[in-house]
Amino acid sequence: MKISGFIDSHLHMLGLGYYSSLVDLSQSKSIKDIQSILKNKLAEKIIIGKGWNQDQFIEKRNINKSDLNEVSNEIPIVLTRACGHVMVVNDRMLELANIDETTPQVCGGDFSYSDGIFREKALILIKDKLNRPTKEEIKKYFIKANQILIKNGITSVASDDFLTFDIPFQEIINIIEELYDNNLLQVRITEQVNLPKTKFLEFIKKGFVNKRFNNKFKMGPLKILADGSLGARTAYLSEPYSDDLNNYGINTFSDDELYEMVHLADKNHMDVAIHTIGDEASQQAIDAIKKSLQITKRENHHHALVHAQLTRKDQILEMKKYNIGAIVQPIFINTDIKIIDGRLGNRKSKVYLFKTMDKLLPLGFSTDAPVEPVNPFYNLYSALTYKSLKYPEYPSLNPSQCFTLKEALKAYTGNNLQFVYERKSDLSDYIIIDKDINKTDINKLKDIKVLQTYIDGKLVYSRNKKTL
Numbered sequence: 001m002k003i004s005g006f007i008d009s010h011l012h013m014l015g016l017g018y019y020s021s022l023v024d025l026s027q028s029k030s031i032k033d034i035q036s037i038l039k040n041k042l043a044e045k046i047i048i049g050k051g052w053n054q055d056q057f058i059e060k061r062n063i064n065k066s067d068l069n070e071v072s073n074e075i076p077i078v079l080t081r082a083c084g085h086v087m088v089v090n091d092r093m094l095e096l097a098n099i100d101e102t103t104p105q106v107c108g109g110d111f112s113y114s115d116g117i118f119r120e121k122a123l124i125l126i127k128d129k130l131n132r133p134t135k136e137e138i139k140k141y142f143i144k145a146n147q148i149l150i151k152n153g154i155t156s157v158a159s160d161d162f163l164t165f166d167i168p169f170q171e172i173i174n175i176i177e178e179l180y181d182n183n184l185l186q187v188r189i190t191e192q193v194n195l196p197k198t199k200f201l202e203f204i205k206k207g208f209v210n211k212r213f214n215n216k217f218k219m220g221p222l223k224i225l226a227d228g229s230l231g232a233r234t235a236y237l238s239e240p241y242s243d244d245l246n247n248y249g250i251n252t253f254s255d256d257e258l259y260e261m262v263h264l265a266d267k268n269h270m271d272v273a274i275h276t277i278g279d280e281a282s283q284q285a286i287d288a289i290k291k292s293l294q295i296t297k298r299e300n301h302h303h304a305l306v307h308a309q310l311t312r313k314d315q316i317l318e319m320k321k322y323n324i325g326a327i328v329q330p331i332f333i334n335t336d337i338k339i340i341d342g343r344l345g346n347r348k349s350k351v352y353l354f355k356t357m358d359k360l361l362p363l364g365f366s367t368d369a370p371v372e373p374v375n376p377f378y379n380l381y382s383a384l385t386y387k388s389l390k391y392p393e394y395p396s397l398n399p400s401q402c403f404t405l406k407e408a409l410k411a412y413t414g415n416n417l418q419f420v421y422e423r424k425s426d427l428s429d430y431i432i433i434d435k436d437i438n439k440t441d442i443n444k445l446k447d448i449k450v451l452q453t454y455i456d457g458k459l460v461y462s463r464n465k466k467t468l
């Protein structure tokens, strides 16, 4: 069956390519398993792995640095847990990072020198010491991400890549342009410009605002992070966390600082896409946009909140008034379903109001990959059921918010055009899937396979012939 290519309106291409190039430990059922996988990688200069989970280990204990030292004392080894918030490293890596028994702990995190285990903000001690990737590696990551996307039927993305590594934004732009010139990228990219203020001023000065580099690659909105995440209890809430009564989460900016960034973009005719998860962060963002629009009087803007998981009904009405859109990820339910009760208690029915938003606001779907899988059919399942593929034992988070297939497909295609600054009439992007999606049972949606992907009318992926 032929359907429109999917548009993912918020993900991290560079992060996706990088993440998928790491040694995958997610299927490991024991520490022994992990050791044998690592032993096959001893030709590398450094081994970076991801996805381990001690709950799956037959040894019934955490992995620690002695387990890694047994594999190698010469090659640094860094393994991130499935959640992304914990790492284990070997002695060689500790040495490279200049960490010993006397190293002070980091605020907002902790580490154990004897176990080689690092948590939360302490990860920075290791991350800072990992080499920044070379130009060739960055290219490889983009190419890899491009392959993953077209294989999944995604033909266009809004991608946030400037802060993935400590690399000047112009270098990233040059690399992407070069890849297109050499025909190594096919997916359309609208860059979500994630930059701190000083760099953003440079970006404006160099004339990059809304710049189109070719018919597939352009600069999009300024991406701003206003708070953290629900899992880490850093989403900024108006009421404290139900499982941590003194904690309201963390706001990244003061009201004035946030307004300053928003207005800087807005007065330069550039939109903003603001990461807000908690309702208080959403309020800050709405207020900042509102205040700026009162001055700029821009009418055809596409300002949006990204995530908006805990945005309340009264806030949605306020968003409607100022035509602020929402870029949301139903697939987050996949992981969050397990923690929502604890974090939010009886506020549970007032979150993820995506269907309410869809009726009132410009709303588009995305995955935030590599945070969640990029597969659009998983995301559609979440939108249609508000259930989790990972934890199927949990009932629907909020049945009244479930989308119909038609609504969900629209949020994933037509609605998303505005967030990638395209018009349907200019695109000839479509995919061929192996089933009639309209007749597929909801529980089987996740099994739909993409047979072919066409961008600009050209075949760019075929399941039988590999990538063209």
Ligand SMILES: [Zn+2]
Binding pocket: 010, 011, 012, 160, 368
């Ligand atoms: Zn993101």
